[in-house]
Amino acid sequence: MLSSEEREEIEREFAHYPTKEAVCIDAMKIVQRRRGWISDESLQDIAGLLGMSVDEVDGVASFYNLIFRKPVGRHVIMICDSVSCWIMGYEKLRTQLTSRLGIKMGETTPDGRFTLLPIVCLGACDHAPVMMIDNETHRDLDPEKIDAVLEKYT
C-alpha cells in the first residue's frame, strides 16, 4: 500500500497536468525515491490511484532507464558508457569497478550495498570518464580513484 506521504506527493502532481495518467512517471519516481524500486504491488497501487491498468503502467515503467523494476542496493552506481567516456577510459574503470565489487554490470553486491548499472551520457563529457552514485556525479575518474570514491558510501 502507498503511504499517505507518497499518496499526497503524487496527488500534488495532479495540479500540474490535465490528466491523471500524465503523472505516471512522476508517481513512480516518488515511490522509488522512498523504496528504491517499483514492486508489482507498488505498480498496482499507482495504477489504482491514476485510473490506469497495471499493464499500462508496467509498459511505461519498463520503457524508462531510471525506473527500476527489480530491487537495488542501498547505493546505485551508474557508470557512463557513452562515447566520450569510452574514449577517455570507461572500459578500465568498469573493469576496476566490477573486480572491486565482485559483481557484473546489472548486479547487486551480496551485502546489498551497491548495484552497478550502465548509463548513457551524463553530460559531463569535459570531465570524462564519469559516473553517478545516487544523486552525485563523480568526474575525472581513473581506476586508482575508485576505492576512495566507494568508501564514502556505506
Place this chain on the structure above:
Amino acid sequence: MEKVLTKNVRPDLSYVDLKAYEASGGYQGLRKALTMAPAEIIDEVKKSNLRGRGGGGFPTGVKWSLVPMGGDALQPKYLAANADEMEPGTFKDRLLMEGDPHQLVEGMAVAAYAIEASVAYVFLRGEYQLSEERLRRAIAEAYEQHYLGKNVLGSNFSVEMFVHMSGGRYMCGEETGLLNALEGKRANPRTKPPYPAVSGLFGKPTIVQNVETLCNVPYIVTNGADWFRSLSLTQDGGTKIYGASGKVKRPGLWELPMGTTIREILEEHAGGMRDGVKFRGLLPGGASTDFLVEEHLDVKMDFTEVQKVGSRLGTGTMIVLDDQTCPVGMVLNLEHFFAQESCGWCTPCWSGLSWAEKALDAIENGQGQSADLDHLSFICKICAPGNTFCALAPGAVEPLQSALKYFRDDFDRHIGEKRCPWKA
C-alpha cells in the same frame, strides 16, 4: 567577444540568484516583451535568424508562426523546454541551467507570451539533479516577483511553470517523444503532420524548444534582431556554446560567435590534441553527426556550412577521435547506444541498428567478413530520412556511414588481420 548566454556564469558555478540576475539586466527582456504584441516578437525572432540549438537547426520564429493565435485557438497552449540533454558528447545545456537558471526561466516566459501559451514545462533529464534544484529555486523566486503566475507583472498575461523530471530515455529528446513522455506514456514518436505547433501536448498547440535556443530569446527582444545577427560571423544569428571532449588538452565549453571555425575551437580553445596523440577526426555536434576529418578543419561551425561538407552542426559540442583510439570501436560504442535507445516503434531502426551493432562487434573482435561492410552500407540506406518515424535512426547512421567513408582502411585491417589493431 561579447558574451551573452554565459556572462553571468561564475567560475565556481555557484547559484546566480534573482537579485544577481536582475542586476545584470535580467527580466528586462520579459518587461519589454509585455509591451509588444506577440506577433511583433515572433517577427523579431524570425528576423534574428535564431535556429534551434538542440541539433535540428529549424528556424525558431518560423516554428512559432505556425501556432494558431487569437481567440479561436485551442486552449491551453503549451511550451516545453527540451532540457533532456542526452545526446552523447553534449553538455552545454547543463552549464546554462546550473550556471544561470533564471535566464532559461525568462526565455520560457517570453516564448510563452509570444505564442500565448499559459502552461510551460521544463522537461529535464532525470540525472541533472543540480539543474533541478536550481531551476526549482529560480522558478519559486520568479513566482514571488510576479515574473510567473497569474497576471505577470500586472499584465493580462498568465503563465504557470512546472519542472518534469524525465524517466530517462534518449527518445524523450525527440520532439514528439517528449510530448508522449509528458503525457505519462512511452516516449514513442508521433506521426507528423499534424505538427506539435498545431496539435501537440494533450492535443493542444505546443512549442518544444531547446534550452540554449530559449535562453537567447530575451536578448533578441531587448536588443533586436540586427544586434543578434551581428554577433554571428555567418548568416545564422547569435553566439553558440561550442564544446569539445575526447583527448584534447582542455576539454570544455566556450561561448563564441556562431560560425567560428572548427580549427579555432579545437586549437585555440581546446588547446589542441594532448601530447602523444594525433587528430584523426571528429563528430562536430554530438553522436548523431557525420565524422569530419583534417580537410574540414577550416569549416565554419554553423548550420549551413557544416551541412555543405556532409555533416551537421548538431549540438555544436564536438567529440574528437585521436590516433590511439580505434575508429571501429568508437562507432561500435555509438551504435550500441543507438540500438539500445531505439524505442522499437519502426523496423528500420530497431532491427537495422541492432544488426549494425552486431556486425560492428564482429569486426571489432576479429570475426568480421568483407560482406559485413556491404551489410553496414545497406543499413545506412534503409535508415535514411523518410524511411523512419523520427530522426533517431537517420542520426544513428550518420557516424557509421561517414566512418565507412573516411576510415575504410581501418575496417579492412580489422577484417584482414582478424583482430583490432589497437588492442595489444
